[in-house]
Amino acid sequence: MDRITEQKRQAGEYAASLITDGMIVGLGTGSTVKFFIEKLAERINREGLDIVGVTTSRQTSSLAKGWGIKLKSVDEVPAIDLTIDGADEVDTNLDGIKGGGAALLFEKIVALNSKRNIWIVDQSKYHDKLGQFPLPVEVVPYGSHQLLKRFEAADMAPTFRRLPDGQRLTTDAGNYIIDLHLAVIEHPQALAYYLEQTIGVVEHGLFLNVADAVIIGGEKLVVIERENIENH
């Protein structure tokens, strides 16, 4: 296992130790979450925990079902106690970019219906400012080429997310993803507002003020709580 994968494993497995009997748990998407789900399934079987999972993608649904985890949709539960999800980039304010796995829309819906959100990441994703990771924007297919041109005119270096065969990727909700190659995002709130006002944009991958804590894998596991960071 390479260093990054090992850090993902550490963060994911530690997150599984935070789940307690009776919880309704949001299950994020991605390779780090896979470690979390595997460890959680192990605990459910060994300790007989009564856990209901709420998934954020078809990929996670099939993974969790494969491990025998009980699932409900976000509309079938009163609220989600805790969501564990990955992230593509996290800054020192615990704001983040998500959507590298194209699940940003359902991830945001699950996150906003969760009492608490914890992200699990490897060290390479923790930066002073966001933007190194291209910002995913989920868009309605109709008019998406016009939207791409609009982002081009705004110097956002947009590209359609494509599958290896060159076809445009379609999300679980049937939309396209446009990735914005911004290099650095100086004003995340303003950018989020601009995207939210843009017709045709369904959702964007800026998750601001969402994570309550971030677990960073590494030789020494680091847990950063939002309530402990300055200017919170």
Ligand SMILES: O=C(CO)[C@H](O)[C@H](O)COP(=O)(O)O
């Ligand atoms: O936002 C996501 C999916 O839409 C993932 O959480 C993010 O891409 C991190 O993935 P990984 O754990 O595989 O690095």
